[in-house]
Amino acid sequence: MSKFESILETLKTGIKNMAEARFKDFLDDTAKDGEEFLDSIKADLAKWADDLANQIITEAEFKSLVKGKKDLAKMKALKARGLAKAKIDQLRTDLINLVVNTVVKGIG
Amino acid sequence: MGGRRRIFCLTMKFMLLSALCLTPGCRLISPYDHHAYTQTVSLKVESMFLMGKARDDCAKHKDAIENLSIKIETAYEYEKGRHKNEDTAEMWITLKDPDGALLGEFIRLWEKQGKLSERYIAEKKKQVGQAFDEIIGLETGKPKPSK
Numbered sequence: 001m002s003k004f005e006s007i008l009e010t011l012k013t014g015i016k017n018m019a020e021a022r023f024k025d026f027l028d029d030t031a032k033d034g035e036e037f038l039d040s041i042k043a044d045l046a047k048w049a050d051d052l053a054n055q056i057i058t059e060a061e062f063k064s065l066v067k068g069k070k071d072l073a074k075m076k077a078l079k080a081r082g083l084a085k086a087k088i089d090q091l092r093t094d095l096i097n098l099v100v101n102t103v104v105k106g107i108g
Numbered sequence: 109m110g111g112r113r114r115i116f117c118l119t120m121k122f123m124l125l126s127a128l129c130l131t132p133g134c135r136l137i138s139p140y141d142h143h144a145y146t147q148t149v150s151l152k153v154e155s156m157f158l159m160g161k162a163r164d165d166c167a168k169h170k171d172a173i174e175n176l177s178i179k180i181e182t183a184y185e186y187e188k189g190r191h192k193n194e195d196t197a198e199m200w201i202t203l204k205d206p207d208g209a210l211l212g213e214f215i216r217l218w219e220k221q222g223k224l225s226e227r228y229i230a231e232k233k234k235q236v237g238q239a240f241d242e243i244i245g246l247e248t249g250k251p252k253p254s255k
Contacts, residue, residue: 061232071239075238088136
């Protein structure tokens with residue numbers, strides 16, 4: 001294997017490991033957050049329906065709380081989208097450093 | 109020697125491309141902004157405090173409501189003006205929309221009903237608090253600005 005091919009192989013492995021490390025935790029955290037949120041919807045809806053039946057809250061307040069869950073889901077999705085962009089930006093920076101360091105070491 | 113030269117030329121091309129990709133126009137998201145962070149945290153505290161007053165008649169807190177509304181709008185305009193900050197800006201729109209179901213709607217309902225129920229206030233404070241936390245969470249997750 002030539003030195004150039006050896007450098008490319010090192011880069012391929014490095015890039016793969018880097019991408020996995022960056023995104024695996026992010027995906028796991030996002031999925032977990034989503035599951036917890038879905039669980040909370042069921043519990044809260046039951047509680048609010050009960051409050052409405054007992055006239056502890058008004059109908060307008062009940063609707064507001066239910067709709068609030070939808071808006072929170074939107075907020076979470078926007079945050080996840082933003083954080084994904086941040087991860088990609090960071091990956092680009094790390095990738096550049098990896099390439100430079102690998103090539104310098106390889107030709108050294 | 110040919111191989112070394114080839115590697116060197118490729119590296120130079122890559123670095124030039126990378127330098128272009130690292131310019132602000134190539135980033136996907138704005139960097140962390142400390143003013144935005146402290147502003148959001150401060151507005152969360154103010155919002156929670158004001159929401160807690162909604163057992164009272166809305167008319168008694170008219171000035172406080174107006175002051176908070178102005179601060180919220182100011183914060184939104186600041187976020188809207190930041191480059192590559194669309195996600196955060198959209199979060200502020202969702203938060204303050206009087207036709208939505210978070211802070212903007214809370215204020216609108218308070219003004220309409222005059223007073224709000226204790227249970228509703230407690231539950232809506234949780235939702236609005238969480239909404240602010242999502243904005244804060246995104247801001248702290250943004251890349252640190254390069255020096």
